[in-house]
Amino acid sequence: MATMADVARRAGVSLSTVSYALSGSRPVSDATRARIFEAMEELDYAPNLVARSLKGRRTRIVALLLPTDDSDADPFMTDVITAAAETARQSGYHLLLWTEPFESSTDLQTFVRQGLVDGALLLSVQLEDERVAVLQRDAIPMVLIGRTAEPDPFTFVDTDTEQLTDTAMSHLAELGHRAVAYVGPPPSELERRYGFVERIQTELETSAGRHGVELLTCHPERGPAAGREAIGALLFDRPDVTAAVVMNDPALAGVIQGAQAEGRRVPEDFSVLGLLTSALVADATTPATTAVVGSPTSIGRLAAEAIVEVLEGGGAAMPVRQELVGCELVVRSSTAATAATA
Amino acid sequence: MATMADVARRAGVSLSTVSYALSGSRPVSDATRARIFEAMEELDYAPNLVARSLKGRRTRIVALLLPTDDSDADPFMTDVITAAAETARQSGYHLLLWTEPFESSTDLQTFVRQGLVDGALLLSVQLEDERVAVLQRDAIPMVLIGRTAEPDPFTFVDTDTEQLTDTAMSHLAELGHRAVAYVGPPPSELERRYGFVERIQTELETSAGRHGVELLTCHPERGPAAGREAIGALLFDRPDVTAAVVMNDPALAGVIQGAQAEGRRVPEDFSVLGLLTSALVADATTPATTAVVGSPTSIGRLAAEAIVEVLEGGGAAMPVRQELVGCELVVRSSTAATAATA
DNA sequence: TGGCCGGCTCGAATCGTTTCGATAGCCTGA
DNA sequence: TCAGGCTATCGAAACGATTCGAGCCGGCCA
DSSP: OOOHHHHHHHHTSOHHHHHHHHHOSSOOOHHHHHHHHHHHHHHTOOOOHHHHHHHHTOOOEEEEEEETTOGGGHHHHHHHHHHHHHHHHHTTOEEEEEEEOSSOHHHHHHHHHTTSOSEEEEOSOOSSOHHHHHHHHTTOOEEEESOOSSOTTOOEEEEOHHHHHHHHHHHHHHTTOOEEEEEOOOHHHHHTTOHHHHHHHHHHHHHHHHTTOEEEEEOOOSSHHHHHHHHHHHHHHOTTOOEEEEOOHHHHHHHHHHHHHTTOOTTTTOEEEEESOOHHHHHHSSSOOEEEEOOHHHHHHHHHHHHHHHHHTTTSOOOOOEEEEOOEEEOOSSOOOOTTTO | OOOHHHHHHHHTSOHHHHHHHHHOSSOOOHHHHHHHHHHHHHHTOOOOHHHHHHHHTOOOEEEEEEETTOGGGHHHHHHHHHHHHHHHHHTTOEEEEEEEOSSOHHHHHHHHHTTSOSEEEEOSOOSSOHHHHHHHHTTOOEEEESOOSSOTTOOEEEEOHHHHHHHHHHHHHHTTOOEEEEEOOOHHHHHTTOHHHHHHHHHHHHHHHHTTOEEEEEOOOSSHHHHHHHHHHHHHHOTTOOEEEEOOHHHHHHHHHHHHHTTOOTTTTOEEEEESOOHHHHHHSSSOOEEEEOOHHHHHHHHHHHHHHHHHTTTSOOOOOEEEEOOEEEOOSSOOOOTTTO
C-alpha cells in the first residue's frame, strides 16, 4: 500500500501539500494538484483510514448493538440493519456489529472506551436498558431504535405504536367485530420488559375502548401448537369473540387453525389480523394473513441519518430528534365483516 | 479518555514500561506492574484501538460483505451474521458491515485499500463473483460463504448441498414417490448465477436418478399465487406426480394450496418437502412443512473461525480450509408414504 | 528599485501505541 | 575487586495521516 509520503516523493512535493491537495483545506496550484493526482493514480494510492482516524480523533464508525437473544424480530431486523448500513455508507460512515446477550454491559463498557466507534445504534431497546446507561456514562452519542420507559432526553426512532394499534382496531371495528382476542408475544418476551410489547398492549386496550371493542389477552408460547391451544381455550370461554389480533409470528398459523378447529371459517366467521407480521409468514398461512406492518427500511434509514447528524454536528447543541415511523395495513385474505355487519 | 502517557505519569514509570506491563512482551517487576495497574484502574484507562491498529498495521476488523438485493435469504443470513460476529468477538475481532448491490465492486476496491479491514467474509457468493476478483487483486484475506464455480484455491464454508439433496430425495424415495416436482427459486435468482441454486438443481437431478425418481422442474415467481399456479399446471400435465420439493419460501404455501386445489390431500395424497425452509415459514403452512435445513449458526461460526485463523496465521502457509456443513431433516406434517407404499 | 502583500509550499509537531536499542544496577564467579 | 551477564526500565523512532506556523517568490505600487 502506497502512503502519502510515496505520493509526495513521486510528485516532487512535500507531504503536507499532498494532504492539502486531497482535502482542499488550503489552496494548491493547478499544476501541482495535477501532478499529485497523477502520482496517486500511478501508485493506486488510497488514504489510510486508521491514520486519519488517529489524527482526527474520530473513526466514522458506529457500533450497531444487536442483542443476540431476540430472534423473533429477525426478518424485521435484517431490513433495519441493511438500510442503516446503506445510509451510513452514503455519508462516509461504517457500521460495526456488536452482538451480546441482553444483560452483560461490562463488555460494552470496555469496548466503547477503546475509541473504535464514535457512536452507537441500539436495537431492540428495553424499557430499562442497561446499555443506555453505560453509553451515557461515557458520553457516547447514540440513537435508540425503540424507546426506554423515559424517552427523554434521547434521540430515538421507533414504530408509531399508537398508529399501529389504531389502524388494527379501526379495521376490525369497521368490520363489525366487538370482542377481539389479542394474541401477544410469548411470556419470555414479557419478562424482558421490552417497551414495544408493553406499549402495544396498553395502546391496544385504549384503542379498543375507543372503538367500543372488548379485548381479551393471551400470551401463548412460540409455535403453532401453542397458538391453536390458546385460541381454542379462549373461544371455549368466550364464543362471542369473532376476531384475533396476533403479534406472535410463530403462533400465527396456530391461531388460524385453532379457530377453524372450533368450527369457524376464516375469514367468514372469524377474522385474524397480524401485527408486524413478516410478509413471508403472512403469505404462508391459509388464508394469507392481513397485517399491519411497520417500515423497517425507514427506521434503519432514519436511525442512521440521526446518528450521522449527531456526530457531524460536533459540539453544536442540537434539538433531540425523536421520530415515529408510520404503519400500513396490508390487506390479504384473513379478515372480513362479521355476519351481523355483512 | 486517559492515554498511556497519563498512566505512566501517574505510576511514575515510562511510557514503554506501561506498554510492556500490558502486553507482557517484556518482563516487568511485580511491584511496578502493580502500580501500573492501579493507575489504570484509577484513570479508567482503556488502550486506544486506533493507535494500536496504526502501529500494528492491522485493525482486527473483518468486513462482512452483504449483498443488498438478496432478501430471500434473510432469516438464514441473520443467523449466519450473528454467529459470525459472536465468534469473531471471542477472538478479539470485529465485523464491519459492507452492504452493496451485486454488481458494483469499484467501491469495494477503494474501500479495502483504505486499510480499515484486515480481511473479508463474503456472503451469498455467486458462481462468478466480482468481489472475489477484487479482493484477490489486493491480496485481502477472505473466506467465502458459498462457493465460486472454481472453488480452488479459496477458503470457504458452505452448506453440503450433496447431502442436502440426497437427504431430501431419499426421504421421498423411501416414502414411495417416483415422480417428484422440483419447485425452485424464482427466475431472477437463476439469472444471477447463484452457485448454490445451480448446484442444488444438478445434484437434485443426480440424486433423483440414483433413487429411480423422475424430477420435473419449475421456477415460479415469489408469492403463493405463483406457487399455486405452477404446481397446478404441473399436476395437470403430469397427474402421476405425488410430491414436491420446494426451495422457494415465498411460493411454498402456494404449492400446498395448489395441490389441494387439484383434489390432493397433503400429506396423504401429496407430499411437500421444503429445502432450507425457514422454521417460521415451515410452521406457518397448513400442514406444517417437513424440511431439510442447513445450519446457519455453524456456517457463521466456522466462517469466522476460518478468517481469524488466516489472519492470525501471519505469513505461514496454511492448508486451504474448505468446509461443508451438514443438513438435517426436520419432520413436520407435510410428507407421508404414497398410497401404493402404505 | 525597494518594500509589501498574498498565494503556495514546506517542515515539524501531533494523535496513542509498539518495539528496538541502550543503560543502570545488581549479582556471580574468578 | 572487577569483568561479565541478567533483569528491569527508559528514550526514541516508527505507523500514516492532519494542521499550524513560517518561508519563498513573484507581482504590484510608490
